[in-house]
Amino acid sequence: MKKKQSLIAVLVLTLMFSLLVPYAFAGGSDTSDGTATVTSATPAITSPELWNMIETVDGNNTALTVATEYHVNATIADANTMKDLKNVTFLIWYNGTGGVAHDAVDAQRNHYTYTWIEATDTWACPLAAGYIVQTNCSDPGTAGVGTSYEFRLAFKLSKVGNYSNGAVYTGWQINITAYDDSANVGTFGEGTGGRLQFGVASYFEINVVDGTHTWSAAPNTANNVVSAGGDGKIDATVIANTIWKAQVEADGNLLKAPDYIHIANLTQYGSDSVGDSVPMTTGYADVTGLTSQAPPTDEAAPVNADVWLWLDIPTGTPSGDYIYQFSEQAVIQT
Amino acid sequence: MNKLVKAIPLFLVAFSIMAICLAEGPGIGISDYEAHPQVRIGENAEPFKIAKIDNVGTFNLTITPFFKPNYNETDAQLQLIFTPNSTFLLPEGSTIFYGQVVSASKVGTFEGMIQFKTQVHLPENFTGNPSTPGGSAKITVMILEPSPPTPSGFIMPFPIEYLLVPILAIPSSIGAIFFVKRHRHPSSVTMPKLVKQKGQPNDKHVRKELMKLSKMLNESKDAEASDDTLTK
Numbered sequence: 001m002k003k004k005q006s007l008i009a010v011l012v013l014t015l016m017f018s019l020l021v022p023y024a025f026a027g028g029s030d031t032s033d034g035t036a037t038v039t040s041a042t043p044a045i046t047s048p049e050l051w052n053m054i055e056t057v058d059g060n061n062t063a064l065t066v067a068t069e070y071h072v073n074a075t076i077a078d079a080n081t082m083k084d085l086k087n088v089t090f091l092i093w094y095n096g097t098g099g100v101a102h103d104a105v106d107a108q109r110n111h112y113t114y115t116w117i118e119a120t121d122t123w124a125c126p127l128a129a130g131y132i133v134q135t136n137c138s139d140p141g142t143a144g145v146g147t148s149y150e151f152r153l154a155f156k157l158s159k160v161g162n163y164s165n166g167a168v169y170t171g172w173q174i175n176i177t178a179y180d181d182s183a184n185v186g187t188f189g190e191g192t193g194g195r196l197q198f199g200v201a202s203y204f205e206i207n208v209v210d211g212t213h214t215w216s217a218a219p220n221t222a223n224n225v226v227s228a229g230g231d232g233k234i235d236a237t238v239i240a241n242t243i244w245k246a247q248v249e250a251d252g253n254l255l256k257a258p259d260y261i262h263i264a265n266l267t268q269y270g271s272d273s274v275g276d277s278v279p280m281t282t283g284y285a286d287v288t289g290l291t292s293q294a295p296p297t298d299e300a301a302p303v304n305a306d307v308w309l310w311l312d313i314p315t316g317t318p319s320g321d322y323i324y325q326f327s328e329q330a331v332i333q334t
Numbered sequence: 335m336n337k338l339v340k341a342i343p344l345f346l347v348a349f350s351i352m353a354i355c356l357a358e359g360p361g362i363g364i365s366d367y368e369a370h371p372q373v374r375i376g377e378n379a380e381p382f383k384i385a386k387i388d389n390v391g392t393f394n395l396t397i398t399p400f401f402k403p404n405y406n407e408t409d410a411q412l413q414l415i416f417t418p419n420s421t422f423l424l425p426e427g428s429t430i431f432y433g434q435v436v437s438a439s440k441v442g443t444f445e446g447m448i449q450f451k452t453q454v455h456l457p458e459n460f461t462g463n464p465s466t467p468g469g470s471a472k473i474t475v476m477i478l479e480p481s482p483p484t485p486s487g488f489i490m491p492f493p494i495e496y497l498l499v500p501i502l503a504i505p506s507s508i509g510a511i512f513f514v515k516r517h518r519h520p521s522s523v524t525m526p527k528l529v530k531q532k533g534q535p536n537d538k539h540v541r542k543e544l545m546k547l548s549k550m551l552n553e554s555k556d557a558e559a560s561d562d563t564l565t566k
Contacts, residue, residue: 063367063368065365065386066365067363067388159363165368167368167370201365201366201367201368201385201386202365202366202368203363203364203365203366204363204364204366204469205361205362205363205364205388205390206361206362206467206468206469207359207360207361207390207391207467208359208360208361208391208465208466208467209358209359210359210465211358211359211360211393211454211456211460211464211465212456212460212461212462212463212464212465213462213463213465214461214462214463227462228465234465236465236467239363249468254463283402284449284468284470323463324463325463325464325466326463326464326465326466327451327452327465327466327467327468328465328466328467328468329467329468329469329470330469331469331470332366332472
């Protein structure tokens with residue numbers, strides 16, 4: 001009897017445990033929702049550099065040369081991957097004498113904003129053409145899964161308008177700013193301790209359209225008009241990036257050895273006014289009427305720097321061809 | 335045939351535009367770096383960048399630089415060399431000219447222009463006097479006094495302070511320790527000040543007395559031992 005009761009008790013206990021154990025383990029089946037919030041990281045800008053086109057010469061704190069390509073490089077990182085980036089701006093502005101603040105509006109003369117847009121992997125600038133010309137920029141791609149990319153803004157300085165005393169390298173400044181989709185902003189440049197800056201060497205280009213000129217006159221005649229391209233003047237054009245003036249010189253007397261015509265018989269002026277003309281000299285002298293000239297605003301449209309010449313042939317001058325060399329230059333207006 | 339005739343004006347317009355763009359004539363572009371080298375007498379003068387010259391015309395050019403001082407050469411003289419000292423440039427060619435100071439007659443600032451004279455290589459069908467483009471670059475050379483002479487003989491491989499500081503520190507430290515020992519005040523809180531009273535026995539006297547007592551004690555022990563022996 002006792003054995004039977006014991007057996008029943010064991011069976012009851014076994015049944016109870018068999019019911020309780022699954023229930024106990026089934027305790028986790030209750031739902032407990034959890035979330036892990038990943039915050040948005042601020043983009044970081046490192047290693048900003050200004051290089052020449054082949055990236056062998058550091059252009060930071062130097063005088064840059066017009067019509068030459070330069071690169072602004074920077075590594076931009078976003079811990080949320082690059083698809084979190086919204087855009088990156090490269091700001092170049094002039095803050096030398098008569099310059100503007102970095103937050104001024106874009107203007108051809110002194111302020112350029114170049115923006116790389118992540119959604120389209122394209123570069124944009126509000127100024128279609130100007131004193132700074134965007135060239136071969138890098139395209140880091142869109143929806144990138146990496147956390148850091150190299151960016152390159154490539155630009156050229158046009159031949160007009162950018163002069164910033166070549167001996168002082170602080171005229172032009174560069175800022176880089178990275179924005180992400182959560183409005184976080186990473187910056188490099190003014191106010192952040194770092195700085196990229198450059199000056200621009202002055203540039204003067206002169207093209208003498210009339211490569212040669214002549215006179216054909218008899219002795220004892222005065223104010224003989226030069227024959228050069230059929231218009232009595234030597235045509236020349238100038239491209240410059242600052243206020244300029246024209247100067248001319250002769251390399252000596254008009255010579256047919258052993259005879260010569262003294263250089264003082266040759267006079268020059270910046271317009272067709274022989275009465276105002278002055279004798280040519282063997283050192284460069286200003287051309288009246290061609291001083292304090294504004295540079296052109298478009299390098300494709302140079303400005304004129306024509307010079308009128310007149311020659312007196314003294315009495316007793318032997319016949320023949322007398323030769324000299326005329327030179328014209330454009331220099332900074334001082 | 336009609337198409338060809340219609341195309342002729344277009345060709346002529348295109349040719350005219352090309353002719354305007356490639357306007358015949360010599361031309362140069364000069365980027366002036368406004369060089370301002372500083373040279374110290376007795377030291378090697380480094381080359382400095384003067385200007386970049388571009389042949390922007392349609393003729394070959396030979397460019398030669400000359401220094402044109404802004405001062406009277408009877409008062410001062412500066413000798414420069416240029417690299418290259420002359421160069422031949424094809425259209426669209428360019429070169430950078432460098433300068434280097436060879437000698438100067440005095441310490442001070444020398445200002446002037448580097449003038450680039452141009453020889454135009456005109457085709458044979460061009461006659462008359464050549465009209466050439468020129469260019470100039472500003473230059474300001476500063477000649478500085480020679481560096482102060484360094485003392486001959488033994489040259490310290492490290493700053494003199496590195497030697498002076500330890501030399502001065504050692505005697506100072508010893509002096510400081512000596513001073514502290516001499517003037518050290520015992521702690522008045524934990525230890526009552528022991529003042530030797532007048533008439534009190536000094537240590538020497540106490541030691542002498544102790545020795546006497548010890549001797550007497552030993553003698554008394556010996557005596558006890560001999561009494562025991564006698565009793566037995």
